[in-house]
Amino acid sequence: MMDETIAIRLEGVEKNRSNFRLGPLHMSIPKGCITAIVGPNGCGKSSSFSLMLELTKSDTGTIELLGHKVGQGRNTELMKRIGYLPEQSSEHEDNMKGTKKAEFYRFWYDSWDVNRYRELLRILEVDDNGTLGKMSKGMRRKFEFALALAHGPELLLLDEPSSGLDPLAWKTMIEILHRYMDQGDHTILMTSHIIEEVKRLADFIVFMAQGRVLGMYEKDELFSSWSTLFISGDELTAKKAAGAPGQCGVEHAGGTTYRITTNKAAEAEKWCASEGINIVSRQALELDEIMSALLMQDRLSKRLK
CATH class of the missing domain: 3.40.50.300 (P-loop containing nucleotide triphosphate hydrolases)
Structure with missing residues (x-):
């Protein structure tokens, strides 16, 4: 039909x-x-x-x-x-x-x-x-x-x-x-x-x-959902952050700061608050950054198959 x-x-x-x-x-x-x-x-x-x-x-x-x-x-x-x-x-x-x-x-x-x-x-x-x-x-x-x-x-x-x-x-x-x-x-x-x-x-x-x-x-939903969350903590905090909703990568950003890339920004923020993880700042991702994250996810999914 x-x-x-x-x-x-x-x-x-x-x-x-x-x-x-x-x-x-x-x-x-x-x-x-x-x-x-x-x-x-x-x-x-x-x-x-x-x-x-x-x-x-x-x-x-x-x-x-x-x-x-x-x-x-x-x-x-x-x-x-x-x-x-x-x-x-x-x-x-x-x-x-x-x-x-x-x-x-x-x-x-x-x-x-x-x-x-x-x-x-x-x-x-x-x-x-x-x-x-x-x-x-x-x-x-x-x-x-x-x-x-x-x-x-x-x-x-x-x-x-x-x-x-x-x-x-x-x-x-x-x-x-x-x-x-x-x-x-x-x-x-x-x-x-x-x-x-x-x-x-x-x-x-x-x-x-x-x-x-x-x-x-x-488009609007895409840009509102993909973000980088900058958190403060140590390596244990970073490992814990790997469980954040929509997590697409956790990287060291220098000093005691780590960044979480997520495609579920609102859920990830609530999760961090419930887990006692301090969010220092937030940054929306640009289109090319979202594309890079999707490509990385695609490559990882292929390796797991």
């Missing part, structure tokens, strides 16, 4: 290559939200997009976009409801003028809005009369971003959207995406290495590593 609250569903999706295995992927991306996939380079983020868009075929599993299964006959009408910004521009289009590529998009998408397209070019300060291969990386990125949005897609797939953008253009892109989401029925799935970008945009965060999904979290 179709779940109308889900924009993208991956169930047991795998793609095997000679030097890399993607999956099995299990992922449910909610409608009306922005979900960011984060992870190290080469973890399978871009490959996952390719599978969703049938640019490559999965070996096993099922993929659903906007309630339609991918890979069962022609998906032309479905793809018209999707906007896609790949991480890398196509070298085959380097000799093409921006106006020519826009004409192609206008032919392909029934809902192409030339007024919206021209508005986006104006806001982003892009001249589409130039040859694509002669545009700077940032200018071409802005042009292709405008193309991805101009037909009013229901689902927007953005692979490192801010790559090559200067700070002012990046801020403009963030504002455009916020306005895009204001309609309430739009969904964005994006990848990003920019922590501030994820913080500003994402409602949910998916962590990936080595071709697998490590977990999916609601």
Whole structure:
């Protein structure tokens, strides 16, 4: 039975290559939200997009976009409801003028809005009369971003959207995406290495590593639950602290101070109070620190198997 609250569903999706295995992927991306996939380079983020868009075929599993299964006959009408910004521009289009590529998009998408397209070019300060291969990386990125949005897609797939953008253009892109989401029925799935970008945009965060999904979290809950607690005591206190809820590591921080990394901050604080462990200070973890802790947990779980 179709779940109308889900924009993208991956169930047991795998793609095997000679030097890399993607999956099995299990992922449910909610409608009306922005979900960011984060992870190290080469973890399978871009490959996952390719599978969703049938640019490559999965070996096993099922993929659903906007309630339609991918890979069962022609998906032309479905793809018209999707906007896609790949991480890398196509070298085959380097000799093409921006106006020519826009004409192609206008032919392909029934809902192409030339007024919206021209508005986006104006806001982003892009001249589409130039040859694509002669545009700077940032200018071409802005042009292709405008193309991805101009037909009013229901689902927007953005692979490192801010790559090559200067700070002012990046801020403009963030504002455009916020306005895009204001309609309430739009969904964005994006990848990003920019922590501030994820913080500003994402409602949910998916962590990936080595071709697998490590977990999916609601952003505000994620940042409130992952913390470092600095405690005072001796080695016996540190050993005792290993029993703290959500404990992901206890390390010596110098002198008589130790730090506990936990993904259950509120529970860990209450536990420390009940155990008579003095918390000196607290520090919320940044996204990259959470990613490192998850990777460490993943490596440890593999060793124990």
